[in-house]
Amino acid sequence: xxxxxxxxxxxxxxxxxxxxxxxxxxxxxxxxxxxxxxxxxxxxxxxxxxxxxxxxxxxxxxxxxxxxxxxxxxxxxxxxxxxxxxxxxxxxxxxxxxxxxxxxxxxxxxxxxxxxxxxxxxxxxxxxxxxxxxxxxxxxxxxxxxxxxxxxxxxxxxxxxxxxxxxxxxxxxxxxxxxxxxxxxxxxxxxxxxxxxxxxxxxxxxxxxxxxxxxxxxxxxxxxxxxxxxxxxxxxxxxxxxxxxxxxxxxxxxxxxxxxxxxxxxxxxxxxxxxxxxxxxxxxxxxxxxxxxxxxxxxxxxxxxxxxxxxxxxxxxxxxxxxxxxxxxxxxxxxxxxxxxxx
Ligand SMILES: [Zn+2]
Ligand SMILES: [Zn+2]
Numbered sequence: 220x221x222x223x224x225x226x227x228x229x230x231x232x233x234x235x236x237x238x239x240x241x242x243x244x245x246x247x248x249x250x251x252x253x254x255x256x257x258x259x260x261x262x263x264x265x266x267x268x269x270x271x272x273x274x275x276x277x278x279x280x281x282x283x284x285x286x287x288x289x290x291x292x293x294x295x296x297x298x299x300x301x302x303x304x305x306x307x308x309x310x311x312x313x314x315x316x317x318x319x320x321x322x323x324x325x326x327x328x329x330x331x332x333x334x335x336x337x338x339x340x341x342x343x344x345x346x347x348x349x350x351x352x353x354x355x356x357x358x359x360x361x362x363x364x365x366x367x368x369x370x371x372x373x374x375x376x377x378x379x380x381x382x383x384x385x386x387x388x389x390x391x392x393x394x395x396x397x398x399x400x401x402x403x404x405x406x407x408x409x410x411x412x413x414x415x416x417x418x419x420x421x422x423x424x425x426x427x428x429x430x431x432x433x434x435x436x437x438x439x440x441x442x443x444x445x446x447x448x449x450x451x452x453x454x455x456x457x458x459x460x461x462x463x464x465x466x467x468x469x470x471x472x473x474x475x476x477x478x479x480x481x482x483x484x485x486x487x488x489x490x491x492x493x494x495x496x497x498x499x500x501x502x503x504x505x506x507x508x509x510x511x512x513x514x515x516x517x518x519x520x521x522x523x524x525x526x527x528x529x530x531x532x533x534x535x536x537x538x539x540x541x542x543x544x545x546x547x548x549x550x551x552x553x554x555x556x557x558x559x560x561x562x
Contacts, residue, residue: 235253235299235300235301235316235317236249236250236251236252236253236293236294236295236296236299236316236317237249237250237301237305237314237315237316237317238250238314238315238316238317238390239312239313239314240312240313240314242311242312244394246393246394247315247391249294249295249317250317251292251293251294251295251317253292270330270379270380270381271379271381272323272325272330272379272381272383273328273330273381274328279325279328283325283328284327284328284341284344285324285325285326285327285341285344285345285348286324286325286348287322287323287324287325287348287352287386288322288323288325289321289322289323290321290322290323290385293320293321294317294319294321294387295317295318295319295320295321295387295388295389295390296317296318296319296320296321297318297319297320297359297361298318299316299317299318299319300316301314301315301316318361318390319361319362319387319388319389319390320356320359320362320386320387320388321385321386321387321388322352322356322385322386323383323384323385324345324348324349324352324367324383324384324385324386325381325382325383326345326382326383326384327341327382329382330380330381330382332382333382333480333484333492334369334371334382334476334477334480335477335480335481335483335484335492335559336481337477339470339473339474339477340473342473342474342476342477343469343470343472343473345473346461346464346469346472346473346476347469349367349386349461349499350460350461350462350464350469352365352367352386353365353367353386353460353461353462353501353504354462356386356388356504357388357504358504359388361390362388362389362390362504363389363390363391363392363503363504363505364388364389364391364392364393364396364503364504364505365386365387365388365389365501365504366386366387366388366389366393366396366498366499366500367384367385367386367498367499367501368384368385368386368387368496368497368498368499369383369384369385369495369496369497370385370496371492371493371494371495371496371497372492372493372494372495372521373494374494374521374528375494375495375496375521384497392503392505396500396503399500400503400509400511400512402414403415403511403512403513404511406511407510407511413457413511413513414511414513415453415457415512415513415515416457416513418441418453419437419439419453419455422437422439423437427548427551427552428440428441428442428547428548428551429551429555430450430479430482430551430554430555431475431478431479431482431554431555431559431561431562432475433471433474433475433478434455434471435454435455435456435467435468435471435472436452436453436454436455436468436471436472436474436475437452437453437455437475438450438451438452438475438478438479439451439453439551440547440548440550440551440554441547442547444543444545444547444550445519445535445541445543446519446520446521446529446543447520447522447523447529447543447544447545447550448483448486448493448495448518448520448522448523448545448550448554449517449518449519449520449543449547450479450483450517450518450520450554451515451516451517451518452472452475452476452479452515452516452517452518453513453514453515454468454472454513454514456468457513458513458514459501459502459509459512459513459514460501460502460514461499461501461514463514474561476516477559477560477561478559478560478561478562479518479554479559480493480518481557481559481560481561482554482557482559483495483518483520483554485557485558485559486520486522486525486553486554486557487522487525489525489526490522490525493520493521493522494520494521494522495518495519495520495521496518496519496521497516497517497518497519498516498517498519499516500514500515500516500517501514502514523544523545
C-alpha cells in the first residue's frame with residue numbers, strides 16, 4: 220500500500236473565498252482555501268528568511284510608528300465575487316462570495332518588541348490607529364461589524380512573529396458577538412440599565428477579581444471566565460467604541476493594556492511572553508441602535524500553567540460548555556501580585 224502525501228490542491232486555489240451557511244447552527248463559515256499558502260514561521264529554520272513587516276521589506280517601508288496594511292492572504296475582500304456556477308441558495312446549501320475587509324495592524328518597526336514593551340505614547344498611537352480604522356472600515360455599507368484582534372504566539376497558530384494585530388470587517392455580526400449583544404439587550408430591556416456597567420460596578424464592589432485599574436479603565440477576571448487567565452478590560456464610562464474616547468482616555472487605555480499585558484507576560488520566567496488571543500468588541504456598524512452596548516476588550520491566554528497549554532477540548536468544542544480549572548479570584552490575586560512597569 221502506498222501512503223503518498225496528499226496535497227490539497229486547488230480547484231479552490233482560483234476560486235476565491237466563500238461564505239457557506241451551516242443550516243444547523245445557522246451561521247456563516249468562511250472557506251478561504253487559498254490561505255493555506257500563507258507564510259509560516261521560518262525564521263529559525265531558514266537563514267535567508269526576511270520578515271515581510273520589517274522596515275527593510277516592501278510592506279514595512281516608509282516613516283511610521285504604527286501602521287495598517289492590507290492582509291495579503293485575506294479571507295475576505297471588499298470586491299469579492301464568485302462565478303455564478305459556484306453561488307448557491309438552496310434549502311440547505313448557501314454559498315456567497317466572502318465580502319469583507321482584512322487588514323494587518325503593525326504595532327512597531329522593531330521585530331523583537333511586544334505590545335507590553337512599547338512605550339505609553341507608542342501604544343496611545345496604536346489606540347488612535349485602531350479608532351481610525353474602525354471608523355473608516357465601519358463606514359463601508361457592506362461592513363456590519365469591525366473586529367480588531369491579536370493572535371499572539373506560535374501555539375495560537377500565528378504565522379509571522381513581527382508584533383502585529385489584525386482587523387476584520389464582517390458583512391454580518393458574528394454569532395458569538397451577537398450572543399453577547401443579545402444578553403446585554405435582554406438585561407437592558409428588563410432592568411433599564413447597561414449590563415456591562417452593572418458587571419463593572421459589582422466587580423468594583425467585590426474587588427477580589429480586579430487585576431488593575433486606573434482613572435478610566437478596569438481590568439478584571441470575570442466570574443464566568445472560560446480560559447484560566449481570561450481577563451477583560453472595561454472603560455468606566457459607558458461608551459460604545461474607541462471613536463468616543465477622549466485623548467486622556469486613549470492614554471489611560473494604553474496604560475491599562477500595557478499594565479495587563481506585562482503582568483500576563485511575566486506570569487512565568489520560563490515563558491518569553493504569554494500567548495493569547497485578544498478581541499476588541501465595538502458597537503456594530505450596521506446602522507442599528509445599540510444603547511445597551513459598552514466597549515470591551517477580552518484576553519484569552521492560551522496557557523493553564525507554565526508548561527501546560529489550554530485547549531478547547533471536546534466538551535468545549537462540541538458542546539460549547541467550558542470547564543475552567545482555575546478560580547478567577549485566585550488568578551486575579553496572582554496577577555495583582557506580578558509587577559508591571561506601571562505598578
Ligand atoms: Zn519583522
Ligand atoms: Zn455601560
